[in-house]
Amino acid sequence: xxxxxxxxxxxxxxxxxxxxxxxxxxxxxxxxxxxxxxxxxxxxxxxxxxxxxxxxxxxxxxxxxxxxxxxxxxxxxxxxxxxxxxxxxxxxxxxxxxxxxxxxxxxx
Numbered sequence: 001x002x003x004x005x006x007x008x009x010x011x012x013x014x015x016x017x018x019x020x021x022x023x024x025x026x027x028x029x030x031x032x033x034x035x036x037x038x039x040x041x042x043x044x045x046x047x048x049x050x051x052x053x054x055x056x057x058x059x060x061x062x063x064x065x066x067x068x069x070x071x072x073x074x075x076x077x078x079x080x081x082x083x084x085x086x087x088x089x090x091x092x093x094x095x096x097x098x099x100x101x102x103x104x105x106x107x108x
Contacts, residue, residue: 008057016049016053027042
């Protein structure tokens with residue numbers, strides 16, 4: 001049996017929880033204020049991340065996609081890809097700026 005799925009799942013979980021969506025504490029604090037409904041919200045968001053992530057990874061595997069550009073070519077028109085790239089550049093720049101500003105607080 002191919003064991004690469006464990007590596008891929010670990011990377012996906014680390015990206016979503018560690019660097020992307022939220023930490024475990026943030027998830028508990030956000031959903032926890034809603035009590036039982038919050039637990040349902042955690043279950044729904046976790047299920048959506050798992051299902052949509054799996055669907056994306058299966059599509060990537062089945063279409064032998066090796067880069068982000070190939071994925072965008074399969075998904076979107078040229079015009080929409082340009083818009084997505086602009087949004088991504090802006091988001092990455094904003095995130096970088098926030099991290100640099102936060103690191104400046106360490107030296108005060």
